[in-house]
Amino acid sequence: MPNPVLSAEGLIRMEGDLRTLNGLDVSLSRGRVLAVMGSNGAGKTTLLYVVAGLLSYQAGSLWRRGSRIPKENAPDPGVALLSHQSFLYSHLSLGENLIFYGRLYQVPDVSERARWAAHRVGLNWAIHDLVGTFSRGMRQRAGLARLLMQDAWLWLLDEPETGLDDEGRRCLEGLIHEQRDRGTAVLVTTHWLDEAMRLADALAVLKAGRFLWWSQDRSHWPMMARRHLGGREDHA
Amino acid sequence: MHKFWAMVSKDLLLEARQKDLWLVMLAFALLDLFLAAFSFGSMARSAAPGILWMAFLYAGMLSIGRGFTRESDDGTLLGISLAPGGRWPVFWAKLAGAFLALLAMEGILVPLYLVLFGLGLDRLSVAFLAVLVLGAVGVASVGILMAAISMNIGGHDAVMPVLLMPLLVPVAILSVKASMALWVHQSATFWIRGLGAVDAIFLALPLLAFEYLWEG
Numbered sequence: 270m271p272n273p274v275l276s277a278e279g280l281i282r283m284e285g286d287l288r289t290l291n292g293l294d295v296s297l298s299r300g301r302v303l304a305v306m307g308s309n310g311a312g313k314t315t316l317l318y319v320v321a322g323l324l325s326y327q328a329g330s331l332w333r334r335g336s337r338i339p340k341e342n343a344p345d346p347g348v349a350l351l352s353h354q355s356f357l358y359s360h361l362s363l364g365e366n367l368i369f370y371g372r373l374y375q376v377p378d379v380s381e382r383a384r385w386a387a388h389r390v391g392l393n394w395a396i397h398d399l400v401g402t403f404s405r406g407m408r409q410r411a412g413l414a415r416l417l418m419q420d421a422w423l424w425l426l427d428e429p430e431t432g433l434d435d436e437g438r439r440c441l442e443g444l445i446h447e448q449r450d451r452g453t454a455v456l457v458t459t460h461w462l463d464e465a466m467r468l469a470d471a472l473a474v475l476k477a478g479r480f481l482w483w484s485q486d487r488s489h490w491p492m493m494a495r496r497h498l499g500g501r502e503d504h505a
Numbered sequence: 506m507h508k509f510w511a512m513v514s515k516d517l518l519l520e521a522r523q524k525d526l527w528l529v530m531l532a533f534a535l536l537d538l539f540l541a542a543f544s545f546g547s548m549a550r551s552a553a554p555g556i557l558w559m560a561f562l563y564a565g566m567l568s569i570g571r572g573f574t575r576e577s578d579d580g581t582l583l584g585i586s587l588a589p590g591g592r593w594p595v596f597w598a599k600l601a602g603a604f605l606a607l608l609a610m611e612g613i614l615v616p617l618y619l620v621l622f623g624l625g626l627d628r629l630s631v632a633f634l635a636v637l638v639l640g641a642v643g644v645a646s647v648g649i650l651m652a653a654i655s656m657n658i659g660g661h662d663a664v665m666p667v668l669l670m671p672l673l674v675p676v677a678i679l680s681v682k683a684s685m686a687l688w689v690h691q692s693a694t695f696w697i698r699g700l701g702a703v704d705a706i707f708l709a710l711p712l713l714a715f716e717y718l719w720e721g
Contacts, residue, residue: 323583346589356584358575360522361515372511373588415584 272335274299274454275320275423279329282312282319282478289315290326291478295456299422302445302455304469306462306498312478313458314352317425320456321348334422346374349421351429355412359401363387363411366400367418374419386417391440405432413444424448426457430464442467462494474498508590512598513605516572520606526571530564534614537563538621553622554684561614562644562677565607569648570665572599573656596649596711603645611637628688632697636683639700643676646707650714675703 275297282290289312297303307313318324319331322344331338333345357366367383376382387396390410395403400411409432416424429441445455445468459465465472472490473483474497482493537560545552576582585595615637619628651668683696 321587323586344587346587348587350583350587352580352583354580354583356579356581358515358519358579358581360519360575365515365518369511369515370584370588372514373508373585373590375507375589419588 273297273332274334275332275456277320277329277331280319280326280331281328282315282324282326284315288478290319290329292329293475293479295320295473295480297423297454297456299452299454300449301471302449302457302469303471303473304465305456305458305473305475306460306465306494307458307475308498311475313475314427315478316475317350317352317427317456317458320423321345321350321425323350345423346419347422348425349416349419349423350425350427351409351412351416352427353431355400355408356415357400357408357411360399362397362399363392363403363414364396366411367414370415370418376418376420379418382418386414389417389440389444390414391436406434406437409433410437410440413441417444422453424453424455424457426455428458428460430459430461438464462491465494466490506594508585508588508594509598509601512585512595513601516598516602517605519575520571520602526568530567530610531613533567534560534564534617538618542621550622550624553618553624554681554688557614557618558640558677558681558684560618561607561611561640562673564610564614565644565648566666566669566673568606568610569603569645569669570652570655572602572649573652577656596653599652600645600649600711603649604641607641607645608638611641624688630687632693633684633687636680636687636693636697636700639697639704640676640680643680643700643704643707644673646704646711647672647676650707650711653711672707676700676707679703 273296275295277293277295280290280293281288293316305313305316315324319326319342322338322342325342326340361369364383364387367386368379371379371382384393384396387393390413392407392410392414395407400408403411409429413429424445430438433441445457448455457468466487471483471485473480474493475481476497481497484490484493537556541552541556542549576585586592615629616626619626648669651665651672655664655668679696679700683693683700686693686696
């Protein structure tokens, strides 16, 4: 594998007495997409937050773009995170939210970039509407537009298909492939094997804070997902 | 600085958009004025500084926590945490936003009170304006600290005044004493210096505790 932009060895994150990450190893190169499947509470969101620098870790090691990250951790501005929350202000319009984030990331021609991002996720018609009036799926698309307001080297997507309709899922797929082609590494969590099959180059199964299994060979994915996740690949 | 300015302009836009609380604060201030005027009668003039600062402090307590609770409610703190520039611009922006909101409130309330209490606008001396600014700094700095403490607590709207009120007592006393002295043309240097010292303490406290509070 080429030099990884993200790697971790034996990563442990404690919350009270619980090990939410329990000796996790991960490696991801630029332009690659890793899908992580796991049941609720497996540690998917914790993994993304630790990788983003929003949570500390207690043991193991973490490298981002060749730099070893201390255990206290710190947010990396080059990481774009789509969480269960859109990180958008309900009382601002989509355009105002995107311009705000563009200013945080010092994006040039921020208004033009905001219009482009809204158009890219199919929400150009709602750019002047308050985000508080958006449906769940629209908020998810708006969250994706927010990611487009920064030039990230790593995209972290936490169940990004949530709330999206078919057109939204196609849009998400297009965005991920576009990012992969421009060299962005993508780490995406999902409950759906068909989603992983469409989006990812590699699949890992997370259970109790560690990867049980990891493969780039797609022919193994359905069997391994069935073995470790109890037939979740049957869901469409 | 880009993060600070982006946060301040965004917060001011949100304040301007959500006018409901400003209407509540104005209604409260007017109610305070009329009740005081009826209760104190001819003594109302001498009680005017206390009435003014009471209205100002209560209105401030209603508004000052909103900067952080809005971030907490919309889940946006994580989003702005990831952006370049670290956490301190967020703190300074919240403090600046609260300070500007309090100054705006003073800009509305003070002339209104001076006219309605028959004190005349000539009471707006440089020294009195300094008291208003120092009072706003004190309320904003301690208010932002308490807002950061209470933002992750359930029922933070109820908790906030309980936490804030005891800490505002020194600011309230010094501001009232300084205003009273100035309005009867006496020296207020002692009270203004005291207010400045209390402001310095309340500005230092968040500087020491903010990172810890954010982690918590």
